[in-house]
């Protein structure tokens with residue numbers, strides 16, 4: 001149940017007075033490129049655009065569909081829904097995932113819910129309001145036309161899921177229940193207790209398996225895509241490794257879809273599943289797909305703190321806990337290792353309530369996260385020291401337990417206190433919980449046009465892997481909306497327009513571009529197995545994570561980012577020369593798998609820092625120390641940065657090329673946030 | 677724990693131990709070990725959520741992969757559970773194409789039915805039930821699916837064919853029969869109750885009586 005926070009925009013004017021020369025912190029780190037335009041988005045009234053595009057998109061006649069091959073990488077809500085739907089339409093679909101079953105994509109861990117503008121509560125919700133909330137929540141850094149679309153089809157998603165047996169929560173009358181998510185003023189979130197992700201995903205998985213039985217979808221599990229095949233400028237297949245036998249396989253098709261999820265694990269520690277990685281997207285990037293806004297990262301304030309250097313994963317606690325808990329740290333550093341119950345009231349600093357008197361503990365994610373970081377940086381954090389610093393703050397239910405009573409808390413938060421106790425060994429009814437922010441989601445991703453096609457014709461990207469819907473910050477319960485929206489209702493229409501030109505001439509496995517892709521994969525694997533260095537892959541990953549978290553995490557500065565870029569370059573060099581990967585290619589070899597992923601994370605990390613360096617403004621999850629108001633609030637610069645930063649790969653060791661796509665708003669007016 | 681062991685093995689130049697694990701939150705169903713003879717170890721939880729606190733200091737812990745004919749071992753602690761996917765392919769769904777769904781509120785579902793459907797839909801497909809069962813039966817897994825879809829109005833049209841086809845695939849995969857031992861439900865990290873198997877058997881009898 002990760003509720004996310006109210007988005008309470010006020011109409012304060014954004015500052016327009018930044019001198020232009022301040023904006024190019026990243027000069028020398030990149031090459032300016034031509035502006036980028038998304039030519040596919042229809043103009044006209046926002047509410048008509050998708051209907052118009054669907055109508056204009058050409059059709060593929062049923063007998064031709066059988067002759068068209070589609071590869072889909074990923075079986076999360078974005079990938080499984082697309083595979084099922086395209087399989088139903090009669091195309092030949094090959095579906096890939098690196099887990100042992102399509103049912104186990106990372107999204108299975110999503111707890112809170114999925115937004116849809118059903119307005120079942122008659123509380124004033126509408127497609128337009130959901131659209132508006134999403135653009136505003138994204139801090140005006142997303143593309144208007146794109147955002148409207150998931151809001152528009154959100155209602156169909158619920159219908160579709162219910163028809164397929166997704167057991168959403170219901171009221172006594174048998175109708176669907178909704179909850180409000182993090183103070184949004186309407187109740188539009190559909191949920192299945194704390195398991196919305198698993199239930200939505202399994203719904204799509206069932207539909208997918210049905211098509212497997214029908215013969216239009218073939219699944220390749222424990223298969224990892226390691227390269228994209230581009231022939232004559234078009235995406236025509238992938239090179240995948242069978243993770244059990246080590247066989248390097250060539251899979252050819254008429255079009256390729258990446259639904260490969262997000263890259264939050266570039267930070268090593270995050271709430272993402274262990275296997276989440278950027279490889280599919282990064283390989284495509286190196287072949288010509290631009291990466292957009294890679295620095296936009298969402299950091300969630302209420303996670304269980306890091307407890308030691310052996311930790312491999314962080315756990316999210318519902319943000320709703322902030323509704324009843326009070327956040328504090330000791331006023332004096334000397335009290336930090338005391339039992340919190342022995343610290344007198346007057347020695348406690350309820351800092352969110354002190355700094356943000358009107359929103360208090362309910363300030364938005366990014367603000368709550370930074371405030372926690374600041375008090376810990378001051379040395380007033382609590383919990384065990386990790387690398388010399390205590391990184392945790394108290395979330396205290398003592399007062400709340402007195403008010404509605406312990407039963408009230410139990411009813412509201414279900415198994416959360418138990419989950420906390422299971423992980424920490426402490427009972428939150430007796431001791432204040434300890435929380436700390438953690439990386440949770442990435443808004444950045446592969447650049448796509450309105451049709452969800454990347455800059456490589458024939459390569460489509462959906463779900464968390466693309467950049468398109470959440471701007472600089474994602475609203476709670478909107479990722480689970482985007483994936484199925486893309487896969488069930490958007491991609492099947494846009495991809496047919498592309499496929500209407502097909503079937504394309506068959507590509508032969510001996511085509512030089514195919515051979516090149518395959519050879520490069522083999523060479524990379526051989527390299528890893530033969531370096532015989534001294535350091536484990538994990539140790540590099542952890543070090544990269546530390547650099548990213550320190551300099552490209554909650555607060556970013558010019559100096560810090562430049563330092564991070566240097567550190568990452570050194571790390572990269574060392575990694576390729578000194579990594580130790582044992583075993584062989586010819587069997588299940590998890591450290592070999594990780595080596596490839598970490599190699600790509602390192603390159604991504606550098607690009608994220610360059611992107612963050614270029615964007616000398618604070619927006620959504622991206623906070624630049626140099627761009628804040630006098631009170632330390634995020635300050636956007638719409639005059640200079642109202643663009644999507646789309647990065648083109650220019651070759652190893654070459655500065656990436658920056659293409660800017662200007663953002664224009666016609667249906668919504670840009671405003672600045674304020675929470676005091 | 678296994679991460680730490682693998683770092684040590686790596687440092688010594690020995691091959692790390694292969695094991696499955698992903699979300700580390702007890703929800704993806706990827707992990708699964710026999711720990712001192714118990715599926716997922718001594719507590720009602722998944723392997724990834726089991727803490728070393730459950731053991732005494734200095735204790736020797738025996739870990740093995742899932743044991744079942746229908747789950748062949750791939751390497752070390754990793755097994756092949758794709759038989760579960762093939763069971764689902766035989767009917768573990770409702771046949772509705774994308775785009776053809778009616779308005780969600782057109783068919784209300786009594787809250788108790790919805791709650792029951794949800795409570796068994798919590799199955800994470802980890803396979804502990806099979807590993808714990810002396811017969812290597814997947815009846816609890818199948819029972820959970822049959823009960824989930826069988827509780828919902830939309831699951832009715834295919835109710836008979838679903839159970840018949842899934843059971844046939846189950847037997848074909850080499851899973852054993854259920855003899856009501858109950859180890860499955862004791863090992864299940866999501867506490868799926870044994871009565872889903874009675875439901876399975878009941879649905880099967882009904883389907884057969886209908887001439888399937």
Ligand SMILES: Cc1cc2nc3c(=O)[nH]c(=O)nc-3n(C[C@H](O)[C@H](O)[C@H](O)COP(=O)(O)OP(=O)(O)OC[C@H]3O[C@@H](n4cnc5c(N)ncnc54)[C@H](O)[C@@H]3O)c2cc1C
Nearest residue numbers: 074075076078098107112113225261463464477478479480
């Ligand atoms: C703890 C947690 C809670 C969350 N709660 C919510 C919530 O309540 N509401 C909400 O809206 N969002 C929530 N989110 C975010 C949301 O779950 C995800 O952003 C979203 O579901 C991503 O879906 P996806 O289909 O794009 O990708 P994923 O589900 O990540 O799927 C990626 C797929 O790609 C495959 N893959 C990746 N790379 C390769 C490769 N190279 N080769 C082969 N296969 C590959 C994987 O096997 C997998 O099948 C939460 C996230 C977390 C971490």
